[in-house]
Amino acid sequence: LVVVDSVAALTPKSEIEGEMGDSKMGLHARLMSQALRKLTATISKTQCTVIFINQLRMKIGVMFGNPETTTGGNALKFYASVRLDIRRIGAIKNGEDIIGNRTRVKVVKNKVAPPFRKVEFDIMFGAGISRSGEVLDKAVDLDIVKKAGSWFSYGDTKLGQGRDAVKQMIADNPELSEEIETKIKEALTQE
Structure with missing residues (x-):
């Protein structure tokens, strides 16, 4: 590389x-x-x-x-062979401190796979791409985690209010993260 x-x-x-x-x-x-x-x-x-x-x-x-x-x-x-347009679309804050960026990546050109796909994710300073944020976003997309207003729930369990709080809960709870990830993988293999 x-x-x-x-x-x-x-x-x-x-x-x-x-x-x-x-x-x-x-x-x-x-x-x-x-x-x-x-x-x-x-x-x-x-x-x-x-x-x-x-x-x-x-x-x-x-x-x-x-x-x-x-x-x-x-x-x-x-x-x-592949061109990516990477842009910062927002700041992730903890109070007044900026702790990361919300990033959008768009595939502008791709000779090896379908082009013009878009994805958004969090890049946290000092940690890299937020895995818990990815798990939460994909779970919401696939209706594994339900979102009602700013509240998130998984099955009968209320995970919390606000994306950042739920993201932190998933990061602090590896069993829950693993369980949601498994369901995401199952849903993706069925498509």
């Missing part, structure tokens, strides 16, 4: 050697195009996974369509 953290930070040699104010159009795009032509065969032969992390930029003067674009030209878009 190779991760290139930020395509935007890759700098062509001529830009490093040049003066500060020099304008060189398309250098970054040419660098990416050439690099991907060279790397594609090697990546395929070695059965390696390469993850490119990129940033969004705004196109100037776009009147219609999406003004957002990624750096490095179009080569990366064409060569990629």
Whole structure:
């Protein structure tokens, strides 16, 4: 596994050697195009996974369509087998402190499976993706956990009020989490 953290930070040699104010159009795009032509065969032969992390930029003067674009030209878009659009859609707070992010991931391109799928999940700082949040969300989607207003119930048991409280209860109660997960797996295998 190779991760290139930020395509935007890759700098062509001529830009490093040049003066500060020099304008060189398309250098970054040419660098990416050439690099991907060279790397594609090697990546395929070695059965390696390469993850490119990129940033969004705004196109100037776009009147219609999406003004957002990624750096490095179009080569990366064409060569990629899977492209994911990952966005923060909200903050998870504990009082005034932000303890995580609610994140939405959309599959923009997929050569190996159906594209345009979306998923939302919690990323907790210092812990990663919240497993208890995933279990709760999927259980609610599959009607294993019932949601009425802000109250959640599992069978005849009231789990609690508010998503965060129920998420914490599932995290603190491994037997309950395991039981709900088993029912989720059973429901998914029947589909």
